[in-house]
Amino acid sequence: MNFELTPQQQAVQEKVRTFAQEEVAPIARETDESGKFPMHLVKRLGDLGFLAATISADYGGSDMDYPSFTLISEELGRADSSVRGFLAVHASLVSLCINDWGTEAQKQKYLPQLASGDKIGCYCLTEPNAGSDVASMESTATDDGDSYLINGTKHWITNGGIADIALVFASVDRSKRHGGICCFIVETAWDGFNPVPMGGQELGHRSSDHAFITFDNLRVPKENMLGDVGEGFKVGMSALDHGRLGVAAGAVGIAQACLDACLDFVRTREQFGKRIGDFQMIQANIADMSCDIEAARLLVYKAADMKQKGIPTTRATSTAKLFATEMACKAAADAVLIHGGRGYSSEYPVERLYRDIKGLQIYEGSSHVQRIVIARDLIGKR
Ligand SMILES: Cc1cc2nc3c(=O)[nH]c(=O)nc-3n(C[C@H](O)[C@H](O)[C@H](O)COP(=O)(O)OP(=O)(O)OC[C@H]3O[C@@H](n4cnc5c(N)ncnc54)[C@H](O)[C@@H]3O)c2cc1C
Structure with missing residues (x-):
């Protein structure tokens, strides 16, 4: 070690x-x-x-x-x-x-x-009626000679409006659920790939490009299938195994930024004739934040080390993502509180950190889904 x-x-x-x-x-x-x-x-x-x-x-x-x-x-x-x-x-x-x-x-x-x-690149998995339950995907891929015709919709696709290359998931046989899903490498300039910006204003990640995408008889050559017919679910989940590690590390980064901002603030802000960093309750918040960050960082490093060694990491990456994103949600909430009214304004960075962290708790499998992955791995399948 x-x-x-x-x-x-x-x-x-x-x-x-x-x-x-x-x-x-x-x-x-x-x-x-x-x-x-x-x-x-x-x-x-x-x-x-x-x-x-x-x-x-x-x-x-x-x-x-x-x-x-x-x-x-x-x-x-x-x-x-x-x-x-x-x-x-x-x-x-x-x-x-x-x-x-x-x-x-x-x-x-x-x-x-x-x-x-x-x-x-962008990654087109989530649909309006198929989020956590990926296997209920409604997008279809119809065999048409030397190509497939893809029809359906995806939403919340990061980079969807600026991407040149998209991984698109669609089913050749919806009755097979997981077993019908295929993954395709799509060039977004091809006819039938139609992105528009998501409606509404996002809570966080506000400079990210998030798209609602319609596939309208999108013709994809068979040579652009990634993996074999029916392997798309495995392809998609293996991508998330890499992605969750990066999200967990990103959550550690957000929490570290919260701690950085709080340390600056508690050293300079004075109330009751003292730096607020001299109050024990504030010190406890700061100490807890630091401990949580260290613990999450070690989980991230452990999962990364396992991945590097070729050891299966599904539970390790879910553990790191769950712990890191939950702890960063708490760190961001505490950071806003420690900043008082100032924390509620975009004049201070903790306001954006507080909004951004919620996305990490949701995408690439919500915290509920990470708990399902971890528990299933521990208990075993029936
Ligand atoms: C900022 C952002 C960027 C994103 N980028 C992408 C992207 O690039 N590509 C992409 O494909 N998707 C992307 N997504 C979509 C994201 O992956 C989904 O939002 C996420 O998987 C959850 O799906 P959903 O929104 O349909 O929620 P739902 O699946 O409808 O879930 C709603 C709630 O129910 C809970 N829930 C669902 N099933 C269970 C269960 N079995 N047990 C307990 N609780 C459950 C969920 O945890 C959640 O709390 C992005 C989302 C956001 C917010």
Whole structure:
């Protein structure tokens, strides 16, 4: 057992921390308020090697290990969850999925473009009537000679309006539930891929692009199926196994940003003739926040280390995501309280952190779903 980051991991941490604090954090409030994703950061993320961290250099990746990938997610999450969310979808859900399941031709064609940031990826799983219950998916894929015709709708698709490449899940036989689902690599310029922005205003991740997408006789060549017929559910869940690790790390980043902000604040804000950091109740809040962050970070590192060693990580990543997102929800709520009325205003960063963390508790499987995954693994299937 070794709790030290390797010199290579420390170098990644320093590089991403500098980038996140100098180029991402300073514009986070502005992009949150404008609702516009900072597109110029996509190429920067590519140039820094963060868009395909764990992918082989043969496909344009950086050949990093999974602990390094979690350090990238944590530091970006500490700066701006919209940017970290972009990366989670583009890198974990799309690139890693093509890397794990793609044919050589698919990998050669799509991975380098995604690694450089020349093309953007999105992951189209959730539907208006099929959220946690993925197997009840209504989108269909109909065999039509050398291609499939896809019809249906997806919603809440991160990067959906800015993506060039989409992983689209649809069923060839809805009566088979999980067994009918297939995954397709779709180029969004193809006729029949129709994204529009989600209605309403999001609670958090306000600069992320979230789309409602309609597939209208979207024709996809058979060679663009990812995995075999009926393997789409497995493909999708394996992507979430990578994605949940990044979300857990991002939650640690949010909680760390809450702690950073609180430490600054409690050292300077005075009431009753004292720094508020001298009051024991505030100290207890700060100490609890720090303990929770440390515990969550260790769960994230443990899951990353297991993934790196090729050990199955479904329970470990669900455990890390559940614990990290729940603890970060509490950290953000406490951080707003510690800031008093100031915490309720966008003048202070904790207001955005408090809004952003709720998304992490919901997407890539809500906290309820993570508990189901963990309990099923412990109890065993019947
Ligand atoms: C910011 C954001 C970004 C997103 N990005 C993407 C994306 O890029 N691609 C994509 O495909 N999707 C995306 N999603 C969708 C997200 O994955 C779903 O919202 C999520 O899986 C929950 O599905 P749902 O909203 O349909 O809720 P539902 O499944 O309807 O759940 C409603 C409530 O019921 C609970 N529940 C459901 N089933 C059970 C059960 N068996 N036991 C106990 N409780 C249960 C849930 O936990 C939740 O509390 C995104 C969502 C958000 C908010």
